[in-house]
Amino acid sequence: MTIVHDSVPTDLVGSVGLRGPRRDPAPLLPDAEPLRVLGTRAAVTGDPDLALDLYSRLVLGRRFNRQATTLTRQGRLAVYPASTGQEACQVTAAMVLADQDWLFPSYRDTLAVVARGVAPIDALTLMRGHSHCGYDPYEHRIAPLATPLATQAVHAVGLAHAARLRAAADPRASAANVVALALVGDGGTSEGDFHEALNFAAVLRAPVVFLVQNNGYAISVPLAKQTAAPTLAHKAVGYGMPGRLVDGNDALAMHQVLTESVAHARAGRGPVLVEAITYRLEAHTNADDATRYRSAAEVDDWRTRDPLTRLEAHLRAHGQLTDATAERLAAQAEELAAEIRAQFEAAPEPDPRSLFAHVYATPTSQLREQAADLDARLALDAEFAADNSHNFDHTDHADHAAEGAGGQLDRDHDGRGDLR
């Protein structure tokens, strides 16, 4: 069975002629307003356990963001692009995926990675500057955090396509139902790779959900300078996939739209583009000065639409959140923060000898030579450090070495690393 032939959609209008399939765009169009559940009847009649579950994840997510930001101030993280204010997007993106599904995160999505089960210390090795990816992508079915914007969206297409190919080859394989969810920012939607990912996904009918967290800015550049499209969700129509617009600060709405989108993809109906309207409450990263491009009034206004407080207000109003539960969740959040701090205390330093380990399956002779060179230098450093520890004579050489090491420490500790 081939799947490429299947890729011609069955819901065609007119014939497949030389000019290609013609489809009615109406069913693909996003709603005029972002889907909202909080404040509607659906929120009241919906599953109260789900609402409380979402709330507890938001509480933990917020605490994670706060702890990571603190770690940057302490110099323990080189950089952290916080998702504070976007937690509803982050936790639902992880929550709606089944075990066999794959997540394709960007640099802002560490929280989603943790929410899918990666230990915080492993999720944060990139930001620590320790190693580029601290978790096993195959164990968690999460691609490494991608920094080159929108590049990961194309990988999601390839993986989802491969899963379908393998399922077609062996219908009993678990691959049959794999969905890939790619996270992209509003700025990332301007990249060519975003366009190519959507186009490939639609043509191949790959089971991919593209979730755009529209947080209003790409570093300093507001959305108005990024696109002239009616909404980012409208971009879906040009590729022949449905676009969905959702209030990204409404956890119930996020959960609903992503659940439906994943089901759509899993059913073999092709990709979906979801635009979640949200807001980045913190600066782009700890190294950014957001006052240069947005007003305090704007940020304050968005604080009134904080996903956490909105869901909390809803739960309290309907008697679904007691003080006791709130205290228990707060205590759990503190436990998480303490655990992260403990993991950082215990975390090993990176081993310089790992530098040459994974460039190729087998190191080239040139890399072996270079590794031997580094080994020799490390041995000398160790010898020198041993000598120095019981010899406080300040020779020129010792001064120079100490300065070098100090300079390195300074760089590590002023938290000036950036993802730009």
Next chain:
Amino acid sequence: MSGAAAVTSEPAGTPAGRPVGLPAGEPAATSMTMVKALNLALRDSLRDDPTVHILGEDVGALGGVFRVTDGLAAEFGPDRCLDTPLAEAGILGTAIGMAMYGLRPVVEMQFDAFAYPAFEQLFSHVAKMRNRTGGRMALPITIRVPYGGGVGGVEHHSDSSEAYYAHTPGLHVVTPATVADSYGLLRAAIASDDPVVLCEPKRLYWTTGPLEETAPIGRAVVRRTGTSATLLTYGPSLPICLEAARAAEEEGFDLAVVDLRSLVPFDDETVSAAVRATGRAIVVHEASGFGGIGAEIAARVTERCFHQLAAPVLRVTGYDIPYPPPMLEKHHLPSVDRILDAVARLQWEQ
């Protein structure tokens, strides 16, 4: 699908016991074009390993603009030989995702200069994924790039882009100059657990030769022994170097010619030995000289063979100009005359 399956070291495409580079059922003496040998390598790989998938522009019904994928979609179906939308970053990015899931994609870039849109995917992901993931995620992707000039191509159809690839840690870069190597290197590239860029010299696509056993990736070969000086070359420039060596005989020079075949990994051993044997060396390639492969080789040879050298290592390369229009390309490309002129400059009277 486990990670382990994606990084197996025993490629399914190399049945045990068969020498590298010899297709099954093909008498070794059969002479064929390089295009046919590449086509055969793809066919054998598709047949031997169900995880091999070809994707690219016009690779289906058309068989590729150079016909390297001729007949493969018909034989193996459109899923195994996929006509993609026209977007090189999309093609390579999709191949990355497929490789993540345990497939062995073979990507065709239509021409050298049209691979540039895929450079971000290539440099930031293909080359780095194994390293970024601490060895947990390998990307066994083969990227075929028809490259080089000498075929009368109008602009953007004749670039020599090999140095860009070779400069990027994490990629293997190989370039065949013979029919046998084109089969052997392509099969080895597909079987490799590392990403391999196969730079195919399009001016040699229609040359013919026998299929014979070849070496694995990473080995240069001495195509001609000599005593006067050593020409170090690869891909499209090999035939010119061999011709120059024949012409040099009349002037009393006995030139050795080394075909590098593999730019990364680089075979320092063979190259150094071949240079030490003569004490003089010239690197010949079509690509511009500045910051190119020739500069790297000259430096490596000098570092390793300094005391055996009787003259500086010289380079005969394309000029440092954008690739010229076809009516002028003969002035740009290394020629027998330019090579002989360089030989004459190797400080013979001492």
